[in-house]
Amino acid sequence: MSSRVGRFYVVAVYQCGSAKLLLGLVGGMPIIGGLLVWLGPLAFAAVMGALLLGIVGALRLDALMVVLLVALHLYLDWYLGFHLVVPILAIVFLLLCYLLRSAQHPWTRPRGVGLWSIFLVLTLYPAFRGGSLMLYDAASFYPSDILGALLMYWLGLLVGHDVASLRRFFQLFTLLAVLLALHTLFQSMTGTILFASSRVDDFLSRTDVAYYQLLDSDTHRAGSFFIDPNWNGAFFAMLAFLPLGLLVTSRRWWQKLCWALALSLLVLALMCTYSTGSWLAFLFGLGVFLYLVGHTRYRLSILLIAACSLVSLAWFFPGQLALQLRHAGADNELSLRVAAWHTALRVIQAYPWLGVGLGHQAYLITSNAYRVPEQFVLLSHPHDSYLEWASMAGLPVLAVFMLLLLNAFGQSWNNWRRAALDERPLLGAGIAASMTLSINSISINGWTHFALAPMGWLVLGAVASPLLGALPARNIDQPVEREARHVDA
Template identity: 25%
Template sequence: MNAAWQKLTLRNGAPQSWILSSYLHRLVGLLASWQQGSLLMRWSEGLATTVAAILFFLAPFVSTTLIGILMMACGAFWVLLTLSDEGRPGITPMHLAVFVYLAIAVLATALSPVKIAALDGLIILTLNIVVFLLLARVLRSPTLRSTLITVYLMTTAIVSTMGMRQWFFGADALATWVDVDSNLAGTTRVYSSLGNPNLLAGYLIAACMLSAAAVFAWKRWLPKALAVVLVLLNSACLVLTFSRGGWIGYVGGGFVFLLLLVHWFSKYLPRLWRRLAIPFVLGVSAAFVVAAVVAVDPLRDRVLSIFAGREDSSNNFRLNVWAAVREMIAAHPILGIGPGNEAFNQIYPRFQRTGFTALSAYSVILEVLVETGIIGFMAFLWLLTITLSLGWRRIQEMRQAGDREGFWLLGALASMMGMLTHGLVDTVWYRPQISTLWWLMLAIVASYYLFPSRSERDSQ
């Protein structure tokens, strides 16, 4: 059983010997001689991190077109670094799973009933993947990793401050976000610079988890105090989006972070408290959430609406969309209709219920199934399995070593789980402000991968 699990998760490492002997690997180092004589390339990874930092700093405030241009710049930088690389290929087990998923998406596009629209989605997916490839490489440096995370957290401080200002001074609703018949019809739902409260909630889930990780990862007391402020600010802004999916993601990610944090520090506890720590923390956390829901009227009304079934307009809308999407999946079960919301928008009208137009499946699980079919969904699950296995293994190793850098790994894994939990009932991943964050979390986990030594590679 253990051997099968190790093979499934590529525990013994990516097949480096195959990679080194492949035709594609012969391109690696093609420009190595030019790199040696270039003054600019001496700072290549720092420059690449700067481009990525600009991407994450501007993403909440600029158009998707500019975000796409910055993603292309990241891809160009990755190609340049790869062609001028003299070292190992840097391919982790996660990379292989990502490449498999991309290959399936290419096949789904080729066989799509709406090939042109699916091609647009494939280009967007490819841009996200090249961002992952660049980040997985440069974030191996703890300094660059911490720098990029800090840029993102400082950006979220601006975004959350704008959201809190909307709460205190009011903001116009840009769409019908609350059932007009509910008790929350007149409640302000903050959306900051992102224009949509559900999108803002999805954006802030990772901010909450990483700022919580910063409390432990940052060394001096002043940065730690700043991290505490960021946790409170980002959490308050996320709650005030009144996004039920965002709340679910926040609670899910928060529970995962607390579990990992308790596990990290459990080695310092007496044996009895090691057994009781996790149930105690989860019990206190659950009690806090219940008390907040009971005590705060708007919060209670919004939470209760989750269980209102079709009586709530938002619930009714999603249930009708999900029913139509299940029919789409049944009609294209193997490879789906092709990636992207453009392909979805062309196929969905054939299956939609009257009066329930939709831009996406409103569920990441259903979205993956409808875009790439059962085969793509299995590849997606394989990527998640490899990622979580790698993350858990590295947490164990860094916990024993007392390596403070491990807290960023805790934050990344908690962010992933929070975004996945949110994604069960909403699809904000097709927006680049969120999709780039998802691939950033994957890249952070991949950056902790320990490559096998030459002797270990030779023995594979």
């Protein structure tokens, strides 16, 4: 009884505080604006961002909140190198979700808490060992790839508590992906990154960025805020399935047109990255989505869209496709990847249990003694997430990581099987997106990238939510009329 009274008190104080906050913002906006202009643009952006997050949290717009956290993590923690902003905000928001849990905003915890606990503990020593050599690695690997993975997966479980919430989350995440696609297209055409950091530009000017120039041409691969085009391509290959799922499940023609346009922009942005691994992963994910879409009519429609898209790309962008094929068949592309994997296997053989330490600097220094001759350049990671876990943190950590992935995919599969026929494409889109990142992680560090990994765990958590599986089981072989429950965006 006392816990209920305490929770009622927290909710009442929070709601009253939220109302006063909104009224205070309206009345004091001129004064606040003047102070922030006087303090400077950095303070203005920081305070206004904090106020925006406070308003979104006060209104319990959970899907919008997690998408804003993703955008902040990409720009602040990854691109600008602040590292810890979003992990702290995610912890605060999770605590807020627990205190304000209700029938409309239910609370749940991840299944397999024991596995997550083992993962958090086993990675402590490798994170300390790798971080002791470089502060950047200490502030990145554990907060983003380990603790950040749990936090974003947990937030995904809460956001995907029903099909309507899952749809809203996919819509908002697609909107963010469209903005990043427009930014990538702008960079590809002008060579300019909007909202660029001079510190990042100075760093790139001191490193070998000729890698981003495509072959013997004057074409540069666009990396946007991900910096590396392969990571940028992995993002678009993964997120392209969200508008595809929304396209299939939308009821109105104008909605289908909007999601088709969004999908087209993401595919065009993927082209600008010229990432061979991302294209192959996207094609694999498309096969997964065709299986999970749940209806033969949907499969035929998607195949028709894919055929028309291929013809359009070949007709309007023959030069770009030719460059992509030349890049995929370049001498050093596959051979260097295989050599990097071979080196990683030798490192794993030498350090099978604890690895060399979770850090790019630790791997760069240690792996040089085991580098095969075919790897003609030093690499700070083996360009494979699974080999990266094993070589940097040890085989036990890789085993636990794979069990966590399989557990999440298993729950997603159960949710998909229990879903009605008209809901399956939406769940299938999230599963296909996560599978795409998993396949792409064979050629790059996808599941171990500081920005990509939290995004992947967020999407996977949204479709693996046990709250979706808690819905009553239905006849999965027959379509169900759900006009009353269907929510159009």
